Amino acid sequence: MNTSQVVVLFKRYRFFMIMLVIxxxxxxxxxxxxxxxxxxxxxxxxDMMAVVPPIFILLGLLDVWVPREVMIKLTGEGSGLxxxxxxxxxxxxxxxxxxxxxxxxxxxxxxGSKLSNIMIFIGAWSTTKVPMLLYEASAMGFNFMLGRFLxxxxxxxxxxxxxxxxxxxxxxxxxxEAAEKL
Amino acid sequence: MFTAIxxxxxxxxxxxxxxKDRKKTKMALKKSWKSFENILPQMLAILPLIGLVLAILSxxxxxxxxxxxxxxxxxxxxxxxxxxxxxPGFVAFPLAAALLEAGAGISQIAVFVSTLxxxxxxxxxxxxxxxxxxxxxxxxxxxLFFSVAIALILGGLIA
Numbered sequence: 001m002n003t004s005q006v007v008v009l010f011k012r013y014r015f016f017m018i019m020l021v022i023x024x025x026x027x028x029x030x031x032x033x034x035x036x037x038x039x040x041x042x043x044x045x046x047d048m049m050a051v052v053p054p055i056f057i058l059l060g061l062l063d064v065w066v067p068r069e070v071m072i073k074l075t076g077e078g079s080g081l082x083x084x085x086x087x088x089x090x091x092x093x094x095x096x097x098x099x100x101x102x103x104x105x106x107x108x109x110x111x112g113s114k115l116s117n118i119m120i121f122i123g124a125w126s127t128t129k130v131p132m133l134l135y136e137a138s139a140m141g142f143n144f145m146l147g148r149f150l151x152x153x154x155x156x157x158x159x160x161x162x163x164x165x166x167x168x169x170x171x172x173x174x175x176x177e178a179a180e181k182l
Numbered sequence: 183m184f185t186a187i188x189x190x191x192x193x194x195x196x197x198x199x200x201x202k203d204r205k206k207t208k209m210a211l212k213k214s215w216k217s218f219e220n221i222l223p224q225m226l227a228i229l230p231l232i233g234l235v236l237a238i239l240s241x242x243x244x245x246x247x248x249x250x251x252x253x254x255x256x257x258x259x260x261x262x263x264x265x266x267x268x269x270p271g272f273v274a275f276p277l278a279a280a281l282l283e284a285g286a287g288i289s290q291i292a293v294f295v296s297t298l299x300x301x302x303x304x305x306x307x308x309x310x311x312x313x314x315x316x317x318x319x320x321x322x323x324x325x326l327f328f329s330v331a332i333a334l335i336l337g338g339l340i341a
Contacts, residue, residue: 012223013223013226013227015223015224015227015307016223016226016227016230018227019227019229019230019231020230022230022234023230023233023234026234033237033238034237036233036237036240037230037233037234037236037237037238038233039233040232040233040236040237041229041230041232041233041234042233044229044232044233045229048225048229050185051185051188052218053189053192054185054188054189054191054192054193055188055192056214056215056217056218057192057193057195057196057210057211057214058188058191058192058195059213059214059217060209060210060211060212060213060214060215060217061192061195061196061199061207061210061214063210063213063217064199064206064207064209064210064213065199065206065210096185096188098299098302098305099225099228099302099305099308099309102221102305102308102309102311102312103217103218103221103312105312105313106217106221106311106312107217109312115317119321122321123300123325126299126300127296127299127300135275136275136295138275139275139276139278139279140275140278140279140282140291140295143339143340144288144292144336144340147335147336147339147340148292148295148296148332148336151332151335151336152296152332155328155331155332158324158328159321159324159325159328162320162324163317163320163321163324166320167316167317167320171314171316171317174314175313175314175317178314179312182217182220182312
């Protein structure tokens with residue numbers, strides 16, 4: 001590894017290193033709070049590492065095996081109700097924290113899915129996940145869960161459409177171009 | 183449980199892919215690694231941040247802040263706390279149930295739970311990497327707005 005490669009690596013991970021220095025600094029000044037924070041960070045790292053391998057393996061397979069045309073037909077421009085339904089189902093039966101959904105959203109962009117459908121997928125992942133709904137019902141009561149679920153379905157769609165419509169054409173094109181490089 | 187299904191699915195499909203076309207499978211794994219490596223800096227950077235936020239905003243602190251509050255101030259505090267923190271649902275719901283017992287209103291709890299799930303300030307850098315600044319901020323702002331709206335409706339319906 002030559003010097004310029006090290007510089008690039010350093011630049012890419014600078015935020016991580018800054019955060020790490022802050023965490024270590026805090027642990028030195030306030031061992032109790034810093035220790036708790038470090039433990040929580042570590043727990044989250046373990047959670048993240050648990051879901052990351054299968055998700056990225058699926059991403060790679062999706063990238064290679066599913067042709068762009070198929071993805072566009074299913075969830076792209078003009079996919080209509082089918083695209084919306086698929087986005088909902090895909091998000092609702094997923095597992096893992098929301099940040100694990102973003103790489104999948106990235107590959108959907110790359111394959112030409114409509115932005116509003118990708119946003120619906122993100123919304124469903126965050127809110128209408130089936131295992132989480134069961135959990136919500138047991139902790140908060142069935143009415144609370146059902147009310148939130150029913151209200152969230154139109155909201156998730158509205159968010160998808162508004163994000164799509166409010167984005168200027170050139171920004172939209174830039175998103176799809178950036179996704180090409182993922 | 184669902185993680186196990188995810189693993190089963192990933193490895194099952196990987197095996198299927200391998201038997202159908204070794205070259206394509208190799209390419210897929212290369213792409214998997216590339217997209218992982220691409221997002222790794224952002225993913226790693228949010229970890230210490232999540233640790234810090236959760237350590238400072240412990241369940242005790244949160245229940246102290248919205249436990250007995252009601253009205254708009256309580257909703258505003260719940261929305262703020264929910265937007266920053268990233269507590270997974272299986273921790274959030276017992277906490278929310280405990281808050282409810284401690285006397286917090288349905289609206290405050292609903293806004294807390296909804297923003298917790300839909301609005302992520304800590305994860306903005308990861309989201310922006312895929313959706314850019316504008317779409318990311320629009321999505322989060324709308325999610326915040328609707329979280330409050332849903333909470334108010336729920337508060338009216340259930341309470």
